[in-house]
Amino acid sequence: MSDGGPGVGLRIGVLALQGAFREHVATFRRLGADAVEVRTPADLTGLDAVVLPGGESTVIDRLLDSSGLREPLVAALAGGLPAFGTCAGLIVLSAAAEDGRSDQRPLGLIDVTARRNGYGRQVHSFEAPVQLDADGDPMPGVFIRAPRIVRVGEGVEVVGTLDGEPVAAAAGGIMVASFHPELTGDDRLHRRFLDRVRVVRAVAA
Amino acid sequence: MSIAYDGSRASSDGDADFDCCVGCQVAEYGTMRVKSGLAEMLKGGVIMDVVNAEQAKIAEDAGAVAVMALERVPADIRADGGVARMSDPEMIVGIQEAVTIPVMAKARIGHFVEAQVLQALEVDYIDESEVLTPADEAHHIDKWGFRVPFVCGATNLGEALRRIAEGAAMVRSKGEAGTGNVVEAVRHIRAIRGEIARLTTLRPEELYAAAKNLQAPYDLVRACAEEGRLPVVLFTAGGIATPADAALMMQLGSDGVFVGSGIFKSGDPVRRARAIVEATTHFADAAVVAEVSKNLGEAMVGREISQLDGHGGLLQTRGW
Numbered sequence: 001m002s003d004g005g006p007g008v009g010l011r012i013g014v015l016a017l018q019g020a021f022r023e024h025v026a027t028f029r030r031l032g033a034d035a036v037e038v039r040t041p042a043d044l045t046g047l048d049a050v051v052l053p054g055g056e057s058t059v060i061d062r063l064l065d066s067s068g069l070r071e072p073l074v075a076a077l078a079g080g081l082p083a084f085g086t087c088a089g090l091i092v093l094s095a096a097a098e099d100g101r102s103d104q105r106p107l108g109l110i111d112v113t114a115r116r117n118g119y120g121r122q123v124h125s126f127e128a129p130v131q132l133d134a135d136g137d138p139m140p141g142v143f144i145r146a147p148r149i150v151r152v153g154e155g156v157e158v159v160g161t162l163d164g165e166p167v168a169a170a171a172g173g174i175m176v177a178s179f180h181p182e183l184t185g186d187d188r189l190h191r192r193f194l195d196r197v198r199v200v201r202a203v204a205a
Numbered sequence: 206m207s208i209a210y211d212g213s214r215a216s217s218d219g220d221a222d223f224d225c226c227v228g229c230q231v232a233e234y235g236t237m238r239v240k241s242g243l244a245e246m247l248k249g250g251v252i253m254d255v256v257n258a259e260q261a262k263i264a265e266d267a268g269a270v271a272v273m274a275l276e277r278v279p280a281d282i283r284a285d286g287g288v289a290r291m292s293d294p295e296m297i298v299g300i301q302e303a304v305t306i307p308v309m310a311k312a313r314i315g316h317f318v319e320a321q322v323l324q325a326l327e328v329d330y331i332d333e334s335e336v337l338t339p340a341d342e343a344h345h346i347d348k349w350g351f352r353v354p355f356v357c358g359a360t361n362l363g364e365a366l367r368r369i370a371e372g373a374a375m376v377r378s379k380g381e382a383g384t385g386n387v388v389e390a391v392r393h394i395r396a397i398r399g400e401i402a403r404l405t406t407l408r409p410e411e412l413y414a415a416a417k418n419l420q421a422p423y424d425l426v427r428a429c430a431e432e433g434r435l436p437v438v439l440f441t442a443g444g445i446a447t448p449a450d451a452a453l454m455m456q457l458g459s460d461g462v463f464v465g466s467g468i469f470k471s472g473d474p475v476r477r478a479r480a481i482v483e484a485t486t487h488f489a490d491a492a493v494v495a496e497v498s499k500n501l502g503e504a505m506v507g508r509e510i511s512q513l514d515g516h517g518g519l520l521q522t523r524g525w
Contacts, residue, residue: 017486018249018270039487054246055270056306062268063486066479087246101265101305116305122329123352125239126232144242145307145329163231183242 005032006194013038013047015073017063019055019088023182027190041072049082049173049197052089054144054180057097057116060088061104077109082173082200084193090114090176091147098150110174111153112166118148118178130160130167130179132188139186141167141179149178159192173200240354240374243307243329244438247271247375247461251451251482252440254278254465257296258303264468267478271307271329273463274300279336279383280466280505283517289337291319294326301328309356314524315341317350324353330375331355333368335523336382336465345524348372358442360393360521362400362429366421367525369437376435378459379521380443383466385507387444389521390454394441398458404430443521446471446504448484448497455488472502 007028014024016037028035028051038044050073052060064070077083085093091114094106098115106114119125122145129138141162149166152158160168160177168177168189173196181189233239250270255261261272276292277285291312301308307329312319314333319340323331333346335358348355349372358379359365365376378397380390400419404426407415412430416423428436441454442463451462462485464478471477480497487493508516 016249020245020248022248023245039490055248056246056250058265058306059250059268059270059482063482066268066483067486099305121327122243122307122354123324123327124234125243126234127236127239128232142238142242144239144246180242183238183245 005030006191007031007033007035010034010048010194010197011036011046012049012051012197013043014051014053015060015069015089017055017067017069018059019053020180020182021051021053021055024051024053024086024190027182027187031187031190031194033194038069039067041068044069044072044076047076047081048201049084049193050076052083052085052092053182054087054089057088057091057147058101058104060092064092074107077107080173080200080204082193082197083109083175084190085174085176086180086182087144087146087178090149090178091116093174093176095153097147110169110171110176111156112149112169112176113151114147114178115150116147117145118150119143119146121145128162130162132168133157133159133161139181139188140184142183143167143179146178149176160189170196173197235352237374241437243354244356244375247307247440248438249486250461251478251485252309252461252463253468253478254463255300255469258299260469260474261300261303261308263475264478265304265306267475268482269306269478270461271309272300272304273309273311273332273465274328275311275336278466278469279520280385280470281383282336283383283513286517291316291322291337294322297323297326297328301326311337312346313337314339315344315346317346320346320351320353320355324351328353332377333357333373335379335520339523345371348374356440358521358524359397361396362404363419363421364525365397365435365439366419366425366429369425369435370422373437375438375440377440377442377463380441380445381510381513382443382520383508383517384444384510384513385446385467385470385505386510387446387450387453388510390441390443390445390450391457393443393521394439394454394457394459397435397439401429401433401435405433445481446507447501448480448494451481452484452488452494455485461485467505470505472504477501477504
């Protein structure tokens with residue numbers, strides 16, 4: 001854990017049911033945050049924010065039920081707990097998912113529609129630079145059987161684009177990305193999320 | 206330290222075979238980061254062998270992170286004997302249409318044309334597998350030449366690193382497929398993890414001799430020594446039949462498990478599949494493993510390793 005960094009004093013829970021959760025934990029720890037793995041309802045206690053990582057969204061959806069996490073997580077998010085969802089996590093946080101399983105239940109915390117595997121099967125997975133809104137420098141984007149953001153609702157801010165198409169979005173304390181910033185070492189989106197968490201905390205206080 | 210994992214040997218087979226989904230000028234396909242990245246997304250999950258669309262649906266409903274499409278599970282390959290080959294493309298397509306999770310399929314060791322066929326079908330991962338009859342006794346497939354990622358089996362660290370050098374984006378310890386006996390899977394995961402742990406204790410000049418002894422590229426050996434882990438995701442396969450078996454492999458340091466014959470050769474595949482998924486997620490929580498292990502019915506019939514002679518013999522010695 002570093003002495004400084006934008007995450008100091010923040011406790012970030014990373015949903016650790018399945019997928020690339022260790023990489024998010026490592027990234028937030030590098031930024032000075034107290035990052036912990038979330039597997040049970042008790043792990044939600046005392047969090048300043050929660051991260052829904054990449055993985056298989058149908059599996060994470062199922063495990064939310066069997067672990068008993070769905071209700072307390074939904075309650076915490078409804079109470080304003082900030083959340084960052086990447087890839088599968090985007091689908092879980094979205095308002096609607098196309099081409100998923102009929103029993104998959106997105107939480108509806110950000111008004112975007114996501115199309116599962118919207119860029120195609122694995123042979124169509126790719127790397128491409130993502131343009132962030134304000135910055136001049138693009139960040140590396142790793143898109144793996146990625147969901148495609150096919151609709152962005154009113155009041156949702158587009159924070160990253162690829163060929164002019166939205167690939168990262170945010171509204172209040174909720175941020176989503178269709179790619180994997182946790183795999184590249186470029187932590188700019190993680191930093192932006194921490195900024196949002198601080199704003200939410202300041203407003204609450 | 207990072208080894209050359211920036212896709213510098215990304216496939217050069219031409220993107221003309223594939224539809225481009227975003228601007229081709231900027232997008233790079235088939236990079237190692239994209240290939241190994243999919244394996245990263247499967248971590249903590251269970252990959253299940255299925256032989257038809259109905260089983261694939263059961264696996265998906267149970268929470269499998271991916272399915273392995275094959276014509277016969279390893280227990281049947283053992284029982285039937287003969288040459289085991291890549292599955293019928295029609296059957297693979299049927300499974301791809303039935304589920305939304307990734308679909309993997311097996312090619313024979315060294316059979317790069319079976320791999321080309323599987324890539325043309327757009328399977329999500331190819332398993333160059335010792336469960337099928339090897340097609341080449343000297344050469345594995347050059348996996349760098351493909352856009353689809355490969356997973357390969359290994360019984361020890363040297364074998365794992367040779368496969369990664371050939372372009373494998375994921376490794377699974379081999380175990381002994383089709384036996385329902387976890388002893389070989391334990392031996393192999395312990396061997397791989399133990400050899401990596403030993404590398405981390407060596408002085409820099411000792412790594413050269415270690416690479417020689419492992420018969421593996423020095424850069425990969427040094428990467429393991431520095432990171433204390435393989436440069437790609439490590440799953441376990443071969444003989445896992447119960448939720449406790451799966452949790453055992455996870456506690457021994459596996460990133461996830463393959464279950465072959467263990468589910469659909471058991472008395473109640475639906476319950477067992479769900480139980481193994483739960484035990485893999487909550488592997489460190491014995492109360493959860495105990496709860497999900499209740500009333501699962503008959504496990505698959507297991508085989509003692511020393512008595513495999515009349516039942517297909519050892520598969521783990523295929524590949525090198």
